[in-house]
Amino acid sequence: MASVRIREAKEGDCGDILRLIRELAEFEKLLDQVKISEEGPCVVGYGLYYFIYSTWKGRTIYLEDVYVMPEYRGQGIGSKIIKKVAEVALDKSCSQFRLAVLNWNQKAIDLYKALGAQDLTEAEGWHSFRFEEEAMRKLAGK
């Protein structure tokens, strides 16, 4: 088994990352919702994060996606990506690290819980809502 290195993404990784974003959406059975396209070759996983804000807790890191290609799973790469994001969160003075997971993705849920995360939907009842473009246009009268 080749050794795997967790590193920051570079501009040249865009094609690979896009490919992985599509693989992740396919795994999530929601590929039809992906509106971006363009293909490319060779990186085995990614974590895409950004910074958000909580009125209660301040600066927060949000892990939008974490994904490892099927043939590279079971080597702890996902955990390493999550650990890397936790390091970035602490370096940037974030008080929490948030992410979302589908309720049928038990392997991911088990991993996140094993790593110390709490399921806020289960514990506190938070539900995620979305207005799509048509609903926004109706609301705005446009």
Next chain:
Amino acid sequence: MASVRIREAKEGDCGDILRLIRELAEFEKLLDQVKISEEGPCVVGYGLYYFIYSTWKGRTIYLEDVYVMPEYRGQGIGSKIIKKVAEVALDKSCSQFRLAVLNWNQKAIDLYKALGAQDLTEAEGWHSFRFEEEAMRKLAGK
């Protein structure tokens, strides 16, 4: 009944907004999680939003909080705040408008659905997860 105007926040509103953030957290039965303090007087509701990113859909607006003081409810102020946020979302080319709600807050859920939002936790099974500071420190070995 006095007329109500929906406007952008100004720097001088900080005290009022903080007061409303605390009222909202109290309503959500999670006031103990609010780590900020300082008090002030006189604005009757607020919506706090920022921009996030979806790897599937691109630029997204996120409504972190929407709140109206109890004595001003039932006048459509919450709906007006949401409509204003939808306008901002369209002006800023967002393809979606997201927010989170507690599953016992039926009035808010009914309102969001009536305004055209979809419950993604119900429809697709999304659960929100959080690592708190202690969990992040363990992950990062710090």
